[in-house]
Amino acid sequence: MGRIFEVRKSTMFARYDRMAKQFSRIGKEIAIAVKKGGADPNTNPMLRRVMQNAKGINMPKDRIEGAIKNALGKDTSNYDEVLYEGYAPHGIAILVVTATDNTTRTVANVRSHFNKAGGTLGNSGSVAFMFKHLGVFKLAPAGLSAEDLELELIDAGLEELGEDSEGNLIVRCEFNDFGNMQKALEERGITPISSELEWIPLNTVAISEEQAEDVFKLIERVEQDDDVQQVFHNMG
Template sequence: MGRIFEVRKSKMFARYDKMAKGFTRIGKEIAIAVKKGGASPETNPALRRCMQNAKAINMPKDRVEAAIKNALGKDTSSYEEVLYEGYAPHGIAILVETATDNTTRTVANVRSLFNKTGGTLGNSGSVAFTFRHLGMFKLNPEGLSTDELELELIDAGLDELGEDSDGNLIIRCEFADFGNMQKALEEKGITPISSETEWLPSNTVEVTDEQAEDVFKLIERVEQDDDVQRVFHNMA
C-alpha cells in the first residue's frame, strides 16, 4: 500500500511540476508580448495568442492579469528569446528555446547540462538548418469543414492541415506566415485552442530504447532549467 501511495504521490508532483513550468513559460511569453506590443489584447496579436495558450493549460485568469501588469512595471526584467543548438548522445540534434534576462547565466547553465548528460552544445546555425520553423494552430473541429478550411487558408500560407490524437484540427504554416494565419483565422471568427511556433525536424534518427533513455535524460534535465521554454529534437 505504501509503495502505491509513493507512486501516486510521485505522479502528482510530476503533474504539478509540469503545470508550474507551463505557467512560467506562458508568463514569460506574456511579458515579451506586452513589452513589444502593449497590454491591450485587442491591438496586440501576440498577447491574444498568449492568452489563448494560457486558457488552454488552465492558467488562472488572475495569474494572466498579474503577468500583464508586471510586464508594464518599469523595474521588471526584459526577457530575451535565445535559441541554443547542440547534440544529445547518439547524434540526436537538439534545439533549446529560452527566454532569459541574463544570457551569460543561461548559456553557462545549458552548456553545463549538455556536458553532464553526454551532449555537446554547438554554435548558432549548427543544428537549426536541419529543422523547419513552423507556426502551429490547434482548433476545435466542431462546425468546421476541413475541405473548405483548406481552400480558404491557402492564401494565408497553409502548409498542412491534419488531426492530432485527440481529434483536434492541426494547422501548420511557415514561421513567416504565422501572423497572416492568425489574422485569417480571426477574420473567420475561429479562436484556436492554442497557437505557437515549433521546430519540426526535416529528417529523424532511429535509436534503440536504451539510446532513447539517454536522450530523454538530457531533455528532461534541460527542461528543468528556469530559463528554458521548450526543447525540440530529431529523434524518431
C-alpha cells in the same frame, strides 16, 4: 497502502511541477509580448495569442492579468528569446528555446546540462538548418470541415493541415506567415486551442529504445532549467 500513496503523491507532484513550468513559461511569454506590443490584446496579436494559450492550459484569469500588470512595471525583468543548438548522445540534433534576463547564466547552464548528459552544445547555425520554423495552430474539430478550411486558408500561407492523436485539427504555416494565419482564423471566428512557433525536423533519425533513453535524459534535464521554454529534437 503506504507504497500506493507514495506513488500517487509522486504523480501529483509531477503534475504540479509540469503545471508550474507551463505557467512560468506563459508568464515570460506575456512579459515579452507586452514589452514588444503593449498590454492591450486587441491591438497586440502576440499577446492575444499568448493569452489564448494561457487559457488552453487552464491558467487562472487573475494570474494572466497579474502577469500583464507585472510586465508594465519598471522593475520587471526584460527577457530575451535566445535559441541554443547542440547534439544529444547518438547524433540527435537538439534545439533549445529560452527566455532569459541573463544570457551569461543561461548559456553556462545549458552547456552544463548538455555536458553532464553526454551531449555537446554547438554554435549558432550548427543544427537549426535541419529544422523548419513553423507556426502550429491546434483547433477543436467541432463545426469545422477540414476540406473547406484547407481551401480557405491557402491564401493565408497554409502549408499543411492534419490531425493529432486526439482528433484535433493541426494547421501549419511558415514562420513568416504566422500573423497572416492568426488573422485568417480570427476572421472566421475560430479560436485555437493553442498556437505556437515550433521547430519541426526536416528528417528524423531512428535509434534504439536504449539510445532514446539517453536522449530523453538530456531533454528532461534541459527542460527543468527555469530559463528554458521549449526543446525540439529530430529523434524518430
